[in-house]
Amino acid sequence: MSQTTSDRARAARHVEPIKPPKKGKNSVVGFYQTAIGKKYVMAISGIMLLGFVFFHMIGNLKIYLGEDDFNHYAEFLRELLVPIVPRTVVLWLMRGGLVIAFVAHIHSAYTLTVINKKARPVGYQSPRDYQVADYAARTMRYTGIIVGLYLIYHLMQLTWGVGGTEFERGDAYANVVHGLENVPIALVYIVANIALGIHIFHGAWSMFQSLGLNNPRFNSWRKYFAIAFSAIITIGNVSIPIAVMTGIAK
Amino acid sequence: MKLTLKVWRQAGPQDKGQFETHQLDDISDEMSFLEMLDVLNERLNQQGVEEIAFDHDCREGICGTCSLMINGQPHGPQRGTATCQLHMRKFNDGDTIVIEPWRAKAFPIIRDLVVNRSAFDRIIEAGGYITAPTGSPQDANEILVPKEAADAAMDAAACIGCGACVAACPNGAAQLFTSAKLGHLNLLPQGQPERLKRTEAMVDVMEQYFGSCTNYGECESACPKSISIDFIAQMNRDFASSKLRNRRLQGQR
Structure with missing residues (x-):
């Protein structure tokens, strides 16, 4: 009993921190060592990835204009800013930027999750439900993992040509059509793109909050923006496997 | 019943x-x-x-x-x-x-239902005050405060420090508490001189004890004073300002 009493007294006096105090560094590195800094990195890399996802979808919609337009667009990406810079240089620079954004996005997500697990080592023992957090917010980790795995498969299939479907370098249109004619593969694309839509719905709202972009004048528009942006991306992307399966694009 | x-x-x-x-x-x-x-x-x-x-x-x-x-x-x-x-x-x-x-x-x-919430006190100690000489009170209208700022600061100052935000947060984060305590000072003229220093100090202590924000909004719905997560956005911006362009350190080594 006296043991318990002294334990109580200690718990009333002392609280164990989850991480040691930081030395005052004002550099970008020091900023990234804080949780709020990681959220900034998450938001900024997220914006880069949203930009990529948006233009990737716009480009992919060329599939509705036919084979020549689609392949011309694919070739154009390699010839961006030619002859100022040699062929494919801009493409590789953009790819490099995207790799950095992905690594930053995933690393910040992982390290923040570790912090959050430490902050509540013993969970609630009674059932508890979210009151306001929407489905998208609660499933960020899972939709993120789904999108990441899908991305690897997508690159294997349509960039490296090792995804098991018919692939010929340079004929992007045929590769897409051959790749998505297979119904299970098309379903994977549809499911993964819905997961992507759910992921960016929360991200496109959340980034404003993380970056401190908050003003009564535009606050109500942040949610509408997120709804519109994720809806456009999801509809645009999901339409392509459906178009191939239904023979609209062949 | x-x-x-x-x-x-x-x-x-x-x-x-x-x-x-x-x-x-x-x-x-x-x-x-x-x-x-x-x-x-x-x-x-x-x-x-x-x-x-x-x-x-x-x-x-x-x-x-x-x-x-x-x-x-x-x-x-x-x-x-x-x-x-x-x-x-x-x-x-x-x-x-x-x-x-x-x-x-x-x-x-x-014991039972009683928890130690003194980690909140550590956050307040780090900067939840203004450094001002006390003494005889100055004239009430000597420092003008815009009505909107006064109202918003009052909304933040409604925080009673109960910890419901931490309890509700799936990440055990104290962003709503800390941002409310920062908001009620950082919105007022009296809070300006130490605004960035205060934000950095209180956030650093907060992060020693609590999780991070995932913008669920659970804290806002649990708050007995219905404090808005808008204050969290303000804290994020002030914290970035402090870390990346702290006026106190400009031109100094």
Whole structure:
């Protein structure tokens, strides 16, 4: 009993921190060592990835204009800013930027999750439900993992040509059509793109909050923006496997 | 009304703890939630059983001492009120009510439903004040405050530091508390000189104890003072300003 009493007294006096105090560094590195800094990195890399996802979808919609337009667009990406810079240089620079954004996005997500697990080592023992957090917010980790795995498969299939479907370098249109004619593969694309839509719905709202972009004048528009942006991306992307399966694009 | 209570009992911080079930059949719907617990404790006392320890003080929603996770919601099902302002008429005859302490690494359980919330005090110590010479009061209108700023600062200052935001947050984050404490100073002229320094100091201490924000908004819905997560955005911006362009350090080494 006296043991318990002294334990109580200690718990009333002392609280164990989850991480040691930081030395005052004002550099970008020091900023990234804080949780709020990681959220900034998450938001900024997220914006880069949203930009990529948006233009990737716009480009992919060329599939509705036919084979020549689609392949011309694919070739154009390699010839961006030619002859100022040699062929494919801009493409590789953009790819490099995207790799950095992905690594930053995933690393910040992982390290923040570790912090959050430490902050509540013993969970609630009674059932508890979210009151306001929407489905998208609660499933960020899972939709993120789904999108990441899908991305690897997508690159294997349509960039490296090792995804098991018919692939010929340079004929992007045929590769897409051959790749998505297979119904299970098309379903994977549809499911993964819905997961992507759910992921960016929360991200496109959340980034404003993380970056401190908050003003009564535009606050109500942040949610509408997120709804519109994720809806456009999801509809645009999901339409392509459906178009191939239904023979609209062949 | 008849009620079944499942209350968390834990003798000390190292104890495992478990739910204990109590039947109550003489509860008036005009009682407050804490009065209902008083009735139960009175009965336990008569039976010679150790009473249930829970935190309470003013019982009028301004001190921030009461806590309690009631049926999985901090301060119970009623929005914008603390546990002490929750009345039994919000429940139905025959209900089962589950009561648990708040759970976070930074809120160690002392006993039963009582947790140590002094990590909040560490955050306040780091900068939740203004450095001003005291003495005879200055003229009331010497420092002009825009009405909007005064209103917003007052909304932030409504924070009673109860910890419901941490309890509600799936990440055990204290962003709403810290940002409210920052907001009520950082919005006013008197808070400006130390704005960035204060933000950085309080956030750094917060991060030593608590998790990080994922913008769920659970804290806002649990807050007995309905403090907006807009203050979190303001804190994020001020913190980035402090880390990346701290005026105090400009031109200095």
